[in-house]
Amino acid sequence: xxxxxxxxxxxxxxxxxxxxxxxxxxxxxxxxxKEKEYLxxxxxxxxxAVGDFVELFENKVKKYTNSNYVIATNSGTSALHISYLVAxxxxxxxxxxxxxxxxxxxxxxxxxxxxxxxxDVEEKTLGLDxxxxxxxxCKISLKKGKNFLNKKTKRRIKAIxxxxxxxxxxxxxxxxxxxxxxxxNLIEDASESIGxxxxxxxxxxxxxFGVLSFNGNKxxxxxxxxxxxxxxxxxxxxxxxxxxxxxxxxNWELIYDGLGYNYKMSNLQAALGCAQFQxxxxxxxxxxKLLNTYIKAFKKNPYAKIFENKYQKRPNYWLQTxxxxxxxxxxxxxLLSKANSxxxxxxxxxKLMHKLPHLYKYPKMDLSTSSKLEKKxxxxxxxxxx
Amino acid sequence: xxxxxxxxxxxxxxxxxxxxxxxxxxxxxxxxxKEKEYLxxxxxxxxxAVGDFVELFENKVKKYTNSNYVIATNSGTSALHISYLVAxxxxxxxxxxxxxxxxxxxxxxxxxxxxxxxxDVEEKTLGLDxxxxxxxxCKISLKKGKNFLNKKTKRRIKAIxxxxxxxxxxxxxxxxxxxxxxxxNLIEDASESIGxxxxxxxxxxxxxFGVLSFNGNKxxxxxxxxxxxxxxxxxxxxxxxxxxxxxxxxNWELIYDGLGYNYKMSNLQAALGCAQFQxxxxxxxxxxKLLNTYIKAFKKNPYAKIFENKYQKRPNYWLQTxxxxxxxxxxxxxLLSKANSxxxxxxxxxKLMHKLPHLYKYPKMDLSTSSKLEKKxxxxxxxxxx
Numbered sequence: 122x123x124x125x126x127x128x129x130x131x132x133x134x135x136x137x138x139x140x141x142x143x144x145x146x147x148x149x150x151x152x153x154x155k156e157k158e159y160l161x162x163x164x165x166x167x168x169x170a171v172g173d174f175v176e177l178f179e180n181k182v183k184k185y186t187n188s189n190y191v192i193a194t195n196s197g198t199s200a201l202h203i204s205y206l207v208a209x210x211x212x213x214x215x216x217x218x219x220x221x222x223x224x225x226x227x228x229x230x231x232x233x234x235x236x237x238x239x240x241d242v243e244e245k246t247l248g249l250d251x252x253x254x255x256x257x258x259c260k261i262s263l264k265k266g267k268n269f270l271n272k273k274t275k276r277r278i279k280a281i282x283x284x285x286x287x288x289x290x291x292x293x294x295x296x297x298x299x300x301x302x303x304x305x306n307l308i309e310d311a312s313e314s315i316g317x318x319x320x321x322x323x324x325x326x327x328x329x330f331g332v333l334s335f336n337g338n339k340x341x342x343x344x345x346x347x348x349x350x351x352x353x354x355x356x357x358x359x360x361x362x363x364x365x366x367x368x369x370x371x372n373w374e375l376i377y378d379g380l381g382y383n384y385k386m387s388n389l390q391a392a393l394g395c396a397q398f399q400x401x402x403x404x405x406x407x408x409x410k411l412l413n414t415y416i417k418a419f420k421k422n423p424y425a426k427i428f429e430n431k432y433q434k435r436p437n438y439w440l441q442t443x444x445x446x447x448x449x450x451x452x453x454x455x456l457l458s459k460a461n462s463x464x465x466x467x468x469x470x471x472k473l474m475h476k477l478p479h480l481y482k483y484p485k486m487d488l489s490t491s492s493k494l495e496k497k498x499x500x501x502x503x504x505x506x507x
Numbered sequence: 508x509x510x511x512x513x514x515x516x517x518x519x520x521x522x523x524x525x526x527x528x529x530x531x532x533x534x535x536x537x538x539x540x541k542e543k544e545y546l547x548x549x550x551x552x553x554x555x556a557v558g559d560f561v562e563l564f565e566n567k568v569k570k571y572t573n574s575n576y577v578i579a580t581n582s583g584t585s586a587l588h589i590s591y592l593v594a595x596x597x598x599x600x601x602x603x604x605x606x607x608x609x610x611x612x613x614x615x616x617x618x619x620x621x622x623x624x625x626x627d628v629e630e631k632t633l634g635l636d637x638x639x640x641x642x643x644x645c646k647i648s649l650k651k652g653k654n655f656l657n658k659k660t661k662r663r664i665k666a667i668x669x670x671x672x673x674x675x676x677x678x679x680x681x682x683x684x685x686x687x688x689x690x691x692n693l694i695e696d697a698s699e700s701i702g703x704x705x706x707x708x709x710x711x712x713x714x715x716f717g718v719l720s721f722n723g724n725k726x727x728x729x730x731x732x733x734x735x736x737x738x739x740x741x742x743x744x745x746x747x748x749x750x751x752x753x754x755x756x757x758n759w760e761l762i763y764d765g766l767g768y769n770y771k772m773s774n775l776q777a778a779l780g781c782a783q784f785q786x787x788x789x790x791x792x793x794x795x796k797l798l799n800t801y802i803k804a805f806k807k808n809p810y811a812k813i814f815e816n817k818y819q820k821r822p823n824y825w826l827q828t829x830x831x832x833x834x835x836x837x838x839x840x841x842l843l844s845k846a847n848s849x850x851x852x853x854x855x856x857x858k859l860m861h862k863l864p865h866l867y868k869y870p871k872m873d874l875s876t877s878s879k880l881e882k883k884x885x886x887x888x889x890x891x892x893x
Contacts (some may be wrong), residue, residue: 152550160546164538169730169779170723195581195731198752198769224752224763231766232618337556337773344555344773345581366584366610367865373847375857377610379865380617383584387723387730389779393555461759471761479753479765 128424128449129456135418136465136501139411144464145502148440150342154399163392172388174395179348181398182333186323188350190357193386193394194364197312197334197347201229203363203384204330204349205280207356208306210235214279215271215484217305219249220473221491222284226310227474227483236276239475239485244494246430247442248291249283251299257486258303269303274484280306287500288340288439289430290319293327300328308332312347315340316405316437325350335390340404340439341397343390407505408438415441415501424449428498440468441501450496457499470498514810514835515842521804522851522887525797530850531888534826536728540785549778558774560781565734567784568719572709574736576743579772579780580750583698583720583733587615589770590716590735591666593746594692596621600665601657601870603691605635606859607877608670612696613860613869622662625861625871630880632816633828634677635669637685643872644689655689660870666692673886674726674825675816676705679713686714694718698733701726702791702823711736721776726790726825727783729776793891794824801827801887810835814884826854827887836882843885856884 136145163174175193183191194200210216212234218226220239227237240257243250258278262269268277281300283291293309300307307328311317314324315333325331331350335343351357362368367381386394415427428442445453453469460467473495475485522531549560561579569577580586596602598620604612606625613623626643629636644664648655654663667686669677679695686693693714697703700710701719711717717736721729737743748754753767772780801813814828831839839855846853859881861871 149553150555152553156550157547160550161543164542164546167535167538168723169536169728196769223761224767225769228752228766228768234620337554342555344775345769345771366614373843373852373854375609375855377858377863380614381610382614383582383611383731385731387776389730389776390773393775457759466759468759469761472763477763 125452125455129452129459132425132456133460133463133465136460138418139414140465140502140507145466145507146504147466147468147500147502148338149504149506150337151400151404151505153403154396156393156396159392159396160389163389169389170387171385174388174391175386178343178386178391178394181395182348185398185401186326186350188323188326188331190351190354192349192351192357192360192364193391194347194349194384195386196345197332197336198225198229199364199382199384200332200347200349201225201308201310202232203360203382204308204332205229205233205235206363207359208280208308208330210279210306214277215274216279217254217281218474219284219491220475220485220488221247221286221470221494222310222474223312223471224474224477225312226282226284227480235279237474237480237483238271238278239483239488241486241488241490242286242494243292244490246291247286247289247428247494249296250490251292251295253486255299255302258299262303267304271484278303278305280308282308282310284310285314285317285324287442288314288317288437290317290324290433290436293319293324297327306330313339313439314437316401318435319433321434329353329356335394340437341394341401343386343394343397346386346390346394404505405437408503411503411505411507412438412441419443439503441503443499443501445497445499453496453499466502468500470495470500511838511841515838515845518811518842519846519849519851522846524804525800526851526888526893531852531893532890533852533854533886533888534724535890535892536723537786537790537891539789540782542779542782545778545782546775549775555775556773557771558777560774560777561772564729564772564777564780567781568734568736571784571787572712572736574709574712574717576737576740578735578737578743578746578750579777580733580735580770581772582731583718583722584611584615585750585768585770586718586733586735587611587694587696588618589746589749589768590694590718591615591619591621592749593742594666594694594716596665596692600663601660602665603640603667604860605670605877606861606871606874607633607672607856607880608696608860609698609857610860610863611698612668612670613866621665623860623866623869624657624664625869625874627872627874627876628672628880629678630876632677633672633675633814633880635682636876637678637681639872641685641688644685648689653690657870664689664691666694668694668696670696671700671703671710673828674700674703674823676703676710676819676822679705679710683713692716699725699825700823702787704821706820715739715742721780726823727780727787729772729780729783732772732776732780790891791823794889797889797891797893798824798827805829825889827889829885829887831883831885839882839885852888854886856881856886
């Protein structure tokens, strides 16, 4: 094996071959469309909180993803929280969540006093491993009426929340099958997946619920924001009311007939989102070009490869990902530190959720693949200005 | 008493003397400043999620209100929720809340599995009645260690959340005294009170915590948004972390070391807020002029008067308020319906919280003044374009 420092320099040089010498961002939003025009139009209308851009944005998301129903929210976290509520996740219910994900999917369970139950992912998709989960659930669960209980904790297992990591589809058909067998509500965390399709179907539209994020670090953005995709009208009506403080519709009376949340996307942010849709396809095509440049730069080497999702039609390649080989895992932290100090924005994957102080006490299956991937994955500068 | 229909027409005509014949809005935001310029600057910077406008906005709020610390949030509700958390409100703690308020102050308690305990208001301020509360707490509470328990429920009474209704100061000095006697965390719901001062001190800066709202219906707006005002640095540090998903500060690592929330104000919305501050004083001066026009129109009549806050220096008069005399309370609903059908936006006060389906089961004191005011108060068109 090469000396550690030499190896790190070689990897940094390969990245720089792609990014050039200037600052290389992990991701940058792009504003090539009518962003300013729509924002000014929003101001001129005087409707900056509620207003027509919200419905327009929801319709754009609906059309693009081919969802039955769409609700714009003020964050992806809010959309997750509301999807759990509408899915009927109650206090002490268990929610199956891959440990390799942004912490919001677990936090949203805790908001409801529900229990995250951590499950493993597979290497080829970076997403939830349906076969491993099936075998696990056969062992640890027990059918009672329509529900499946965790034998050990006696708690109901109510929902499954697979992530489409970095915009790559998990094995969603396999996951769908498992969710049906064990009567689990399927909520897709497609926060990173706007523009990602699995066999011509947009991610987030396979489950009963799908969650998108339009945070500033995503492929397209509303500043802060998210969206909830829904299959059923009755769920849509419930969710729509919950994000609007459970207000009863009335021309002037102010009556709120249940616990509710202030989770609406503002008209201002929706205006930005409407303009952003104009360039989504162009951005994704640039992300695919960037992928190919990275693949070329890292071709034929003994220490790392670029993650490719070969069987999915079509990932958005939101963030490019380097997978370190097993024999060089010890360089990861130094590589991250050195590259970041040179303004090359490398990022490790999230610290696995089951290791976080507020989450380590919750149930989990064997998480060896996630633990392996945590050591191997590094996100590369993925700005389309590269 | 005049015939009901004649009386309603007379009141509507008095209002129309002020508003003219065109559509009269309850409130409209105004965009006289550099709103478009700042929004375009925000787009040009490419920082629409996090960015410099947030700190700039927080500093503007800080300077204007003379707060020690300010945190911009994505809504007033979020700021309330975080203030309860930082104040140490726990599951089953009771939180004293005037029943006459927007439902967010109770919902935020329920988010934490805490218990809203409804208290009464007084007619002269429309805010929490400290004397009545003092007498009530002497009767129903019991000192245990540093805390006071509700004798009946044995639960700790942890916080008090007075509202400054429509921008009018509650008797905040009286409330402060009661909060000290009973060791209650004082959280001012000043959501409607940007620009309102009580004896030269901005509302929201008397308590340990104060909450502002910048929703689109408020005196100035960020589209959706709020702010948390804090007195102590340690509270500020805790709250700042909680609104940012409890993320540990680090250049590239993604570690979240506790339950957290996605409650940050976006840079885009902060950019709008920065521009809005430019015209705050002008807006308030127009609101005061409107007050005087209404007072003149309703001078000397036997059935209603305009609410004035005579002892406070200086309310923002966000919404003008008509107070019906006791002998004509039966006209309220017809008046509301008729006026709204003529595009004169009258609004009743919120349905009292202790009557809402998800809140009626919680503890309450005698709420007779609130019940009386619910029947008497009507908000009048308060747009400064009138």
